[in-house]
Amino acid sequence: MDKNTFTGLFLIMIVLAGSFYFFKPSEAELKQERERIALDSAKKAGTVTTPAAAAAQTAVPSLDSATLKGPFGANISGTEATSVLENNELRLTFSNKGGKIKSVELKNEKSYQGKPVVLFDGDKNEFGLTLVIGGKQVNTNDLYFTPVLTERSMAMRANYSPDKFIEFVYDLQPESHNVGFNINLNGMNQVIQRDSIALNWSTVLLQQEKSLKNEQQYSAPYYKYVDKNPDHLSIAKDETEDLSKSKIEWIAFKQHFFSAVLIPADPFAKAKLGVTVLTTPEQVKGYHANLSLPFNQLAAQNYKMKFYFGTNQFKVLKAQGQEIEKLVEMGYWPLKYINRFVVLPVFNFLEGFGWNYGLIILVLTIALKLVLSPLTYKSYISMAKMRILKPEMDEIKAKVGEDNATLLQQEYLKLYKQVGVNPLGGCLPMLLQLPIVMAFFFFFPNLFELRGQSFLWMHDLSTYDDFIKFGFTIPFIGDHLSLMCVLMTISTLIYTYFNNQVSGATGQMKYIGYIMPIVFLGVLNSYPSGLNYYYFLANMLTFGQQFLIKMLVNDEKIHNILKENKKKxxxxxxxxxxxxxxxxxxxxxxxxxxxxxxxx
Known part of the structure; x- marks a missing residue:
């Protein structure tokens, strides 16, 4: 490189360095450019990346959307903030993002772990409209609303333009589990396309009870068609169903003892309802509902609804009307009628005395046993007759032989006819009592009143008492052993033994009675201790009834009556x-x- 070339390159470097120094942007100019880039990014992604972007958003809430390059431009970015509205029953937390209820706490209830009962919370709870504007979908869950909080209400507004806006209004009355909810689409009929809009609701239910598995077993999304009985989706698997057979009166996100119900003033035109069984710890299930609202482009649209956030207590739900009390499963026909019109009224009557619920179950069992005592007496007498006839039946069997089953049966029937005995007389009274026994199988697991109620060593009658914890899982039994279930099983075995003595059962029938209680030990080990307590009491009272009947009834007298019948x-x-x-x-x-x- 010669001297002239070197000198030229050196001068060029000096000129470039001077240009960078004298013409660089000021700090104010750099800050302004960074804010512009951040705001553009927030508008495209629907999120806020810098405080400057949030300031820019709040600085222009009422500008026309066209100025901000799209509908709801001033509401696309912002900083999420929460507000609280509460009464003596509910604590509602609202988020300005989506203008929705972010979480619901039932103030007078506690989870099994002693924590507040929060029906849903966090970002996994979505609630908002999906609108078609200018050929594009706008989801209100992505918009930042302006909140206006009063003593008993919360209004959330997102401005499309100075005279066009979406407004969600929530109203909470004192001493109430209901939240009024109105959707106001002021002037939006001029910009929203299509003849319907979608209201989307999805959430994840949080664990409240001792056993997540049991809570999942009693949780499902429910719905009610107009003029139809309420129904629900699967409780055991993922399912999605289109509800289009008729208009829909309400949608309920039900878990074991609590529910969130959305009730429109005018039934939904149609809906799509879905459930997902979750495997995440402390999460019960995921629910989602896509509800269709009719939209008239010729007038302003307003939609009135209400929420129910509360317990699945039968009388509380019944007060809501519209058959919402059928969220409480009472069993299949005829079991649900026995539970609803017999067992529940008696239970509520006894509850009025203010007794411990263990004592209420005892008195309820005694009352039912007294009502059913005529059937128990008939069953005992019939079995006693068959036991007394057994020697004669053995003689017939020895005479005829076992090879000719038809002739043997004819001779037996002839003997029954002569002495006036119905061989089914002992079974029929027991079969008539079976619906009562089965009705309680549905009644106690769904009875909210037992939740958190203790009796003896049982800390909660609505769930199992894990008296012995294994620390590992045993097939068919589980990871624990319920003491009340064990006592119920022992009492059933004792009852079976004495029942065989009364009936004179032999052979296979004698041993089948001992196998069934062992089977039910595995089945009922994880069921509520209140249910096992009832079965234990029923067994012991039945045994007591039979003991008294045996004291009053003379077998010799029965035998003489049979002989007299034979002579007639x-x-x-x-x-x-x-x-x-x-x-x-x-x-x-x-x-x-x-x-x-x-x-x-």
Missing amino acids: PEEQKKKSKFQTRLDDYMRQQQQAKTQQNKNK
Whole structure:
């Protein structure tokens, strides 16, 4: 490189360095440019990246959307802030992002772990409209609303333009689980396209009870068509269902003992409802609902609704109307009628005395056993008759032999007819009592009143008492052993033993009675201790009833009555329906036998 070339390059470097120094932007200019870039990014992504962007958003809340390059331009970015509205029952936390209820706390309830009962919370709770404006979808969950809080209400507004806006108004009355909810689309009929808009609601239910598995078993989204009974989606698997058969009166996100219900003043036109069973700890299930609202582009639109946030207590839900009380499962027909019109009224009556719920269950069981005592007495007498006849039946069996089953059965039926005994007399009274036993299988697990109520060693009658914790899982049993379930099983075995003594059961029938209680030990081990407590009491009271009947009934006297019946002429015997059918059966058998002999 020669001297002239070097000198030229040196001068060029000096000129460039001077240009960078004298013409660089000031700090104010740099800050302004950074704010512009951040604001543009926030508008495109729907999020806020810098404080400057938030300041720019709040500085222009009422400018026309066209000036800010799109609908709701002034509401796309912002800083999330929360507000609280509460009464004696509920604590509602609102978020200006989406203008929604962010979380709901039931102030007078606690979870099994002693924490506040929060039905839903956080970003996984979405609630808002999906609108079509200018051929594009606008989701209100992405908008930042302006809140206006008063003593009993919260208004959230997102401005499309100075005279066009979306407004969500929430109203909370004192001493109430209901939250009024109005959607006002002021002037939006001029810009919203299509003849319907979508209201989307999705949330994740949080664990409140001792067993997540049991809580999932009783949780499902419910819905009610107009003039139809409420129904629900699957409780065991993921499911999505289109609800288009009729208009929909309400949608409920139900978990075991608590529910969030959305009730429109005018039924929803149609909906899509879904449930997802979650595997995340402390999360019960995920629910989502897509609800269709009719939209008239010729007039301003307002939609009135209300929320119910509260317990699944039957009488509380019934006060809401519209058959919302059917969120409480009472069983299948006819069990639900037994529970609703017999068991529940008696339970509520006893509850009025202010007793401990363990005592209420005891008195309820005694009352039902007294009502059913005539059936128990008939069952005992019938089984005693069969036991007394057993020696004669053994003689017939030895005479006829076991090879000819048809002839043996005919001889047995002839004996029953002679002494006036119905062999099914011991079974029928027990079958009539079976619906009561099964009704309680649905009643106690769904009874909110037992939640958190203790009795003896049982800390909560609405869930199992894990008296023994294994620390590992045993197939068919689980990770614990319920003491009340064990006592129920032992009492059933004792009852089976004495029942076999009364009926004279032998062979396989004798041992089947001992197998079933062991099976139910595994089935009921994770069921509420209140249910096992009832079955234990029922067994012990039934055993007591049979003991008293045995003291009052003389087997020798029954035997003499059977002998006298045997001596009576056929025409003097008063025939029961069973005996009439028995005569017809024997006549048919005799005719068939005669026909067979003729054919030979």
